[in-house]
Amino acid sequence: MAEDNREELPSVGDIDKMIHEPARLLIVAHLFVVESADFLFLMRQTGMTFGNLSSHMSRLEAAGYIDVEKEFVGKKPNTKLSLTRSGREAFEGYRQSMRQLFADGAPGNPEESGNHGQRS
Amino acid sequence: MSDALDVDGLERxxxxxxxxxGLLDIITGFLMVFIGYYVLSKVDIPFAPFLAIFGPAVWASLKKAVTEPRIGRVKFGPGRRSRQQKVIMAFAVAVNVLLVLSFFVKTGPFLGPWRTTLYTYGVILVGSGIVSLILFTIGHFNEVSRFKGYAAVSVPMFVAGHFLTDPGLDLFQRLAHVMIPLGLLMLAYGGVTLWRFVRKYPKITDVGVDG
Incomplete structure (x- = not known):
């Protein structure tokens, strides 16, 4: 059974590194649960600084995962961010890989292997 | 990482x-005090349409002026929006039930002996049955536990109001005597909550984030 699980686990190469980086994962996860949010909202929710958020935002935009729209709210400029379709698909794929990884238990983890043994 | 994967928790x-x-508390508290004074003052001006039009407008303006400059702007997904629409629908139904009930209490041929019961125990029945229920509904659907607390506090307040208010008064005047202190309590707690919010989330220019 342990062998079967090992075959289903995602390989390192399957994990999307653009999303796997913790700061970008937070940004994408927060955008995944809403339709759109502005720069300030993401700063507050993720606890990231302006510069840090800005640099990760540029990378995600270059990868085609987020859509950045500049607009004016009243007289003030506002940056609205939303996930693109490919961004959503990438995050869903990433979640699925991680769920699979955590649910099945990492190979070589004696505790998890023990549990599997007890269950079967 | 596991936090980022819990999308329901993140959305919530x-x-x-x-x-x-605390703006929801302040607006609701203000409305309760206003309605209470309106009933007691017996002013013959229909304020309901005024409140229905300007209430949401004031709410939206306050959100734009106080909340958005501090925590930013966000558009929630269709699931959350449909939940908010259900709350509005629940309000509309509750208000209509209240209107129909007040019509029957006044004209009352269909109520029979229930009319006397409503007059005698109206402060408890209407207060706890409608006002407390509305507060609980806001708390439940908006996931604001403070409103469940207000609903819990309001029940003994309406029971006390039944014994402490003059039985010779009109049912709605007796209800108003409870709604005013309840509204003041909500205004006060809403004010404290707003003060905490402003301290916790200063305007972004105030904290000097410039990258």
Whole structure:
């Protein structure tokens, strides 16, 4: 059974590194649960600084995962961010890989292997 | 990482931040005090349409002026929006039930002996059955636990109001005597919540984030 699980686990190469980086994962996860949010909202929710958020935002935009729209709210400029379709698909794929990884238990983890043994 | 993968928890957390400002408490408390004074003063001006039009407008303006400059702007997904629409629908139904009930209490041929019961125990029945229920509904659907607390506090207040208010008064005047202190309590707690929110989330220019 342990062998079967090992075959289903995602390989390192399957994990999307653009999303796997913790700061970008937070940004994408927060955008995944809403339709759109502005720069300030993401700063507050993720606890990231302006510069840090800005640099990760540029990378995600270059990868085609987020859509950045500049607009004016009243007289003030506002940056609205939303996930693109490919961004959503990438995050869903990433979640699925991680769920699979955590649910099945990492190979070589004696505790998890023990549990599997007890269950079967 | 596991936090970022719990998308329901993230959505809820993002939504709850929007209710940390206490504006819902302040607006609801103000409306209760206003309606209470309106009933007691017996002014013959129909304020309901005025409140229905300007209430949401004032709410939206306050959100733009106080909340958005501090925590940003966000558009929630269709699931959350449909939940908010259900709350509005529940309000509309509750208000209509209240109107139909007040019509039957006044004209009352269909109520029979229930009319006397409503007159005698109306402060408890209407107060706890409708006002407390509305507060609980707001708390439940908006996931603001403070409103469940207000609903819990309001029940003994309406029971006390039954014994302490003059039985010779009109049912709605007796209800108003309870709604005013309840509204003041909500205004006060909403004010404290707003003060905490403003301290916790200063305007972004105030904290000097310039990258």
């Amino acid at each position: 957390k993002a939504y709850l931040v929007y209710n940390e400002d």
